[in-house]
Amino acid sequence: MTPTEYEYLRKFLKDNSGLDLSAEKQYLIESRLLPLARKAGMSGIAELVQKLQGGSRQLITDVVEAMTTNETFFFRDKVPFDHFRDHIMSEIIKARAAKRSVRIWCAAGSTGQEPYSLAMCLKEMGAALTGWRVEIIATDLSQEVLEKARAGVYSQFEVQRGLPIQMLVKYFKQIGETWQINPELRAMIQHRQLNLLHDFAQLGTFDVIFCRNVLIYFDQDTKINVFNRLARQIEPDGFLVLGAAETVVGLTDTFRPIAERRGLYKPNDPRAAVTKPVLAGVAPRMAAMAGR
Amino acid sequence: MKTCLVVDDSSVVRKIARRILEGLEFEVTEAEDGSKALEICQRQLPDAVLLDWNMPVMDGFEFMGHMRRLPGGDQPKVVFCTTENNVAHIAQALSGGANEYIMKPFDKDIIADKFAEVGLIPVGQAMV
Numbered sequence: 001m002t003p004t005e006y007e008y009l010r011k012f013l014k015d016n017s018g019l020d021l022s023a024e025k026q027y028l029i030e031s032r033l034l035p036l037a038r039k040a041g042m043s044g045i046a047e048l049v050q051k052l053q054g055g056s057r058q059l060i061t062d063v064v065e066a067m068t069t070n071e072t073f074f075f076r077d078k079v080p081f082d083h084f085r086d087h088i089m090s091e092i093i094k095a096r097a098a099k100r101s102v103r104i105w106c107a108a109g110s111t112g113q114e115p116y117s118l119a120m121c122l123k124e125m126g127a128a129l130t131g132w133r134v135e136i137i138a139t140d141l142s143q144e145v146l147e148k149a150r151a152g153v154y155s156q157f158e159v160q161r162g163l164p165i166q167m168l169v170k171y172f173k174q175i176g177e178t179w180q181i182n183p184e185l186r187a188m189i190q191h192r193q194l195n196l197l198h199d200f201a202q203l204g205t206f207d208v209i210f211c212r213n214v215l216i217y218f219d220q221d222t223k224i225n226v227f228n229r230l231a232r233q234i235e236p237d238g239f240l241v242l243g244a245a246e247t248v249v250g251l252t253d254t255f256r257p258i259a260e261r262r263g264l265y266k267p268n269d270p271r272a273a274v275t276k277p278v279l280a281g282v283a284p285r286m287a288a289m290a291g292r
Numbered sequence: 293m294k295t296c297l298v299v300d301d302s303s304v305v306r307k308i309a310r311r312i313l314e315g316l317e318f319e320v321t322e323a324e325d326g327s328k329a330l331e332i333c334q335r336q337l338p339d340a341v342l343l344d345w346n347m348p349v350m351d352g353f354e355f356m357g358h359m360r361r362l363p364g365g366d367q368p369k370v371v372f373c374t375t376e377n378n379v380a381h382i383a384q385a386l387s388g389g390a391n392e393y394i395m396k397p398f399d400k401d402i403i404a405d406k407f408a409e410v411g412l413i414p415v416g417q418a419m420v
Binding site for chain 1: 402
């Protein structure tokens with residue numbers, strides 16, 4: 001891949017998906033896009049770039065999907081799901097006792113492991129949620145990924161990553177060499193296509209937003225933009241859950257970390273955010289520290 | 293250092309498992325069938341057993357039954373690791389006292405995940 005081709009693909013991915021590749025990610029592009037190019041009968045990356053410049057709509061979709069599909073597994077990182085059960089849901093059960101309803105958004109739902117893990121957590125809570133209206137909306141950029149999530153069919157390899165064996169037996173049905181999640185859990189989740197760079201106000205407001213391991217691919221301005229828009233979709237006493245390597249600190253004052261609960265954030269009063277604009281460069285980190 | 297007994301009649305599988313487990317900082321001993329594994333356990337119980345099902349002389353399920361009845365035999369974490377990949381076998385293993393269950397083929401990630409699941413290694417270690 002020539003430097004020109006790499007630069008073209010970097011800019012292309014940035015514009016079309018928000019994916020912000022650093023300078024030395026040639027290997028990532030090659031490992032994801034070479035198989036795609038070959039499958040489409042092309043000789044290599046050079047021809048793929050030519051076709052993209054020619055504006056092939058299907059190819060644009062395929063390339064974005066191939067680059068943004070990430071490895072995921074059930075109960076990934078484990079700790080956020082412990083927080084979800086022990087802290088988030090126990091707070092929400094108290095706060096929404098009259099309304100008896102909870103709305104959860106998996107903003108990077110990928111192939112379904114995260115929303116289904118949440119569904120299993122909720123099922124395990126049993127009687128505490130009897131009579132509750134539970135809504136889980138899982139969104140992803142990729143149609144192909146959403147179809148897999150909807151079907152809820154996983155390989156033997158996939159069901160052995162992060163999923164306790166008792167959960168496998170309890171919530172899945174074996175179909176030949178694959179395992180499908182039970183219809184009851186599938187019915188708990190609505191899968192929708194969504195690009196986080198686009199407007200998502202139509203989804204309504206949520207009590208809990210899981211947005212893990214997707215913003216790490218975005219540049220700073222895009223992250224800030226997404227955080228600020230997420231803040232508008234979250235209830236004032238709601239929770240934002242980020243990935244292990246992600247934070248709002250130094251980027252925005254719209255959320256604040258919860259002490260002793262890594263990865264958990266609460267929205268700040270929106271008026272506070274307006275009066276305290278986030279500055280560029282080193283300053284926002286200090287602004288955020290001062291704001292806590 | 294925690295100890296893990298690898299019980300499998302295939303020397304290749306034992307070798308692969310040993311390499312993975314040593315990478316996870318276990319001290320590994322091996323046995324080629326349930327009977328030999330039981331002799332080892334009668335001398336000293338390991339912290340973990342990675343256990344094949346189908347083996348000559350004594351199979352993994354029978355071994356687990358005997359081991360669980362030894363003094364302190366309820367302590368080791370038993371992780372089955374077998375080509376028996378159907379719900380009936382999994383349910384039988386769990387009700388017989390297994391803590392986790394791996395369906396072959398396996399790799400480092402699966403072993404690390406399952407060992408973290410039963411508390412043999414910290415969760416963070418499985419992520420590496």
